[in-house]
Amino acid sequence: MSNDKKTLADDLDLSGYREDAPEHAEIEDLSRLSPEDQQVLLMTGIDPTGKQRYGSFFQKDHTVVHCRTDFEGAEIMSVTAARKKYDGLKEYWGKLVPADKDVYTRRAEEHMEHGYYIRSLPGAQVRYPLQACLYLTEDKLAQDVHNIVIAEEASNLNIITGCATAPHVRSGLHVGVSEFYVKKGATLSFTMIHNWAEDMAVRPRSAVILEEGATYISNYICLVPARDLQMYPTAILKGKGSVATFHTVLLARPGSLMDVGSRVILQAAECRAEIISRAVSTGGKIIARGYISGEYPGVKAHLECKGLLLSKKGNIHAIPELEGKTLDLDMSHEAAVGKIAQEEIEYLMARGLSEQEATSLIIKGFLSLDIVGLPENLQNELQQMIDQTDTDAM
């Protein structure tokens, strides 16, 4: 895509990262992990007990150490295993995110340190989410993965992906190519939570394709510092009546650069899309992008981009873009960058909250998104995560 050239910075110095990681032993049960690790996972949306999950995938550095599902309606395994089992996944591999797209996709192709493969079978209803975690435990390590997700016809698939670093890790590089196939009448809700060390560089490269009547709901949450995060996933609505929704929640602290957007291409009749982002900067820089391209008459799409700038050292740059390529489109956007209204703070103070408590409550409220179509327990988990975010430093 033409605006990738502007977007994708090749400014990372990749020479400082280690390419080799020690092999790790298999873990039978994630609840056997150390309490510190489990705490990190919990804050990344991963439930170590697996109680409210239909299956789990856990990759530590370059080793897939745990993978299981009790649910017959879905498969979850390492993408390496899936390629062996399914003749290289030829139909899917590299079809949405070409390997030669940029320096990062080339890395992922070259290094191929696993990643997950998740597929729901036709008609399967996955009530509880499947969870996949990519965990970095070695400092200065580069982790390059490739993920494939397939929601077969008329299935309902629900995934939580958590990407995190162990408590002692300061820096590293995470590159993840992800390709999502949402087939006829299927619904995929994909929630990704990033929980990185302060000095991480992160380059996800994702694309989604939707067939007729398919629905894709993406939730992306990053409330912790990451030195340099850059992603701009694309959803291509190819099938009639398909719907895509992107929700993004970002909190950038001093020293963080988050260049995050969502891109939707509406190519068929009756397609709809919504991109909603909430960005809070307490000193970091956020570039909140959004791009909607209307390529078929009658499609509808809306882009909403709101930012709260809480420090004069911070910077929020909202770049909403709409491109109409045919007649009879209904596309709109709204963007706002501002501060917390004093009136709101004083209203809460009149109820007895201190200024800090009031500010924190308003920020957390700003970051909470009522996400339509998300299972209630997952919505509650996300809310808890936002509630537990330490806003005291703000």
Add this chain to the structure above:
Amino acid sequence: MKNEYLFELKDFHVWVGEKEILKGLNLRIKQGSVHVIFGPNGSGKTTLLNAVMGFSGYRVTGQILFHGKDITRLPVNERARLGIGISFQRPPAIHGVKLRHLIATSAKTNGRLLDEYARKLNLVDFLERDVNVGFSGGEIKRAELLQLLLQDPDLIFLDEPESGVDLENIALIGEYTNHLLGKKLRPQEDKTMKELRREVSKSGLLITHTGHILNYVNADVGHILMGGRIACEANPQEMLNTLQECGFQECYRCFRKEEDHVKR
């Protein structure tokens, strides 16, 4: 030493920017007493409550005493914590914060009582909604009342509690405003009404343009706020009757006479 007055304003001046809005008010409210301030639009009624709560945007001189303590320079939340509550005329919407969550964070009492009051005020569904987001006039006022009932302050400021409220809602709002102010008591087996009255020692300062709320709320003392000054101290119902007959014109006449009197 116990102070006879719960709340006192002494020579209270308020400026907004360069403009003096309130020009030296003196007001005293006894424990258990509810005062009403009538005033035409733009007379500074809301400014009075906002400045007394300590909201920003007002420059203040003089003294605010609560329980005999000078609170003139305290931050808003400390005034609230001491036992002052306010029902806003037009409160802001707080996106992403559920009404239940706000009350759980701010209120003294909670749990069963919250659900009970929410039911009585027809607000059960609203507990799970964002504070004031998309609420109608009546819903806003009921939500303010609900928050105050659980915050349980000793002194309650009510800013136009009837504005924007339809007839259906006003009776309910009146009933629970009375309840909040401890003005509606039912005899209990183990206590006489006299004892109950002594126990319920809530005080209130109610601001109203129309006075309709007085059909439902029992107030003890009425005042007029006009031209930045407080005048009159009288039976609020009688004052309302006069206002309804003659309008605020009558008060202007009265004011002018007083001012003439001062000049002489």
